[in-house]
Amino acid sequence: MSVKNDLTQIKNEFDKDGQILENAFRFEILLRRYKKSLIALLVLVMAGIVYMGVSSYLTQQRHTKANEAYREILKAQTPELLETLKQNSPILYDFYLYTHNPSEETLQSLMKSKNELIAQIATYEHIQHTLDSLLAPSSESSTDSNPSEVFATLPPLQDKTLQQWLLLQQAAILLQKGYKQEAKDKLMLLDENSDFARIGKALRHYQ
Template sequence: MSIQDDVKYVKSELSGDEKILESAFKLETLYKKYKLLIWGAAAAVLLFFVGTTAMEAIRDARLADANNAFLTLQKKPDDASALKTLKEKNPELFELFTFSQAAKKQNVAALKALTSSKNEVLADSSRYVTATLEKKETESKLYKEMAELNAAYLALKAGNISHAKEKLELIDERSAVAPIATLLKHATLKAK
């Protein structure tokens, strides 16, 4: 019996090895059939990761250059090379820096140029500051109540009391500018 058991064991081992060899041959056939596709997919995945890493490195370098230029401009606002670098490497930050400098220097021409900015916050701020410097009324999403207060002041100054009252009524009592609006309302009472 022992020999028969050994024969059965050897047969089962051989059939297991045959199955492994058969699987290996199938895998080899499959590999030969789709070799180009497999290597192409592997190359595409590798190129994707290499490309992503390269793009991130380029973006990080651009941001580092722009940040260095911005830090230089904070110390020396008239540094031409830093302005050029900032404009090339980070146009949005360049616009913001230009706005801050134009507002500080009350440069209406530079502020007017920024009113067409793609950045809506910067464009709205530029319109508001430009109108304030030119002593004109304006509409503003960011400075709505300040624009209404400015319009009321300009109307009072021009002697248009009714228009000033209309503008002052648009300012919410909970607003930070409400005390100033209240003072201007009292000025409209005296102006009658």
């Protein structure tokens, strides 16, 4: 029985070795067949790693330059520093423009900012200038124009909170101009479950 077991064990060892050799031959055949594809894949992986490393480095460099430019601009604004900030961080550039007494022309450019928050705030600020002009005593539009016609020309707002607040402001202007029914129609657009609706309800009872 011992000899038979030994022979069986030896046979199993040969079978294992045969399988190893067979797998090695198969791997070699696959390697030869797909050698070019594997090399191309390896090159792509290496290129991707290099690209990610370079991209990360360049991004960090841009952030550093933008921060330095922003810090220096707060001390003394120059066209060169503004351009550096714009090239390296457009969002920070837009933020700087908005927070430093922007002109109407600048506000209109900020309405196209890639940062949605800045774009919405700039749009709202632009709308405020238009609404203020309706109430200005020296403005022709304050006496001659129907406010609803002016409202129709205003750019859209995406932010729901700002939309609701703007409806209240428009209703107040309509009331001041004597367009009571139009003001009430405007107030009916308010979200009835919002805090704005409470103010709107009070305005609807204004005589």
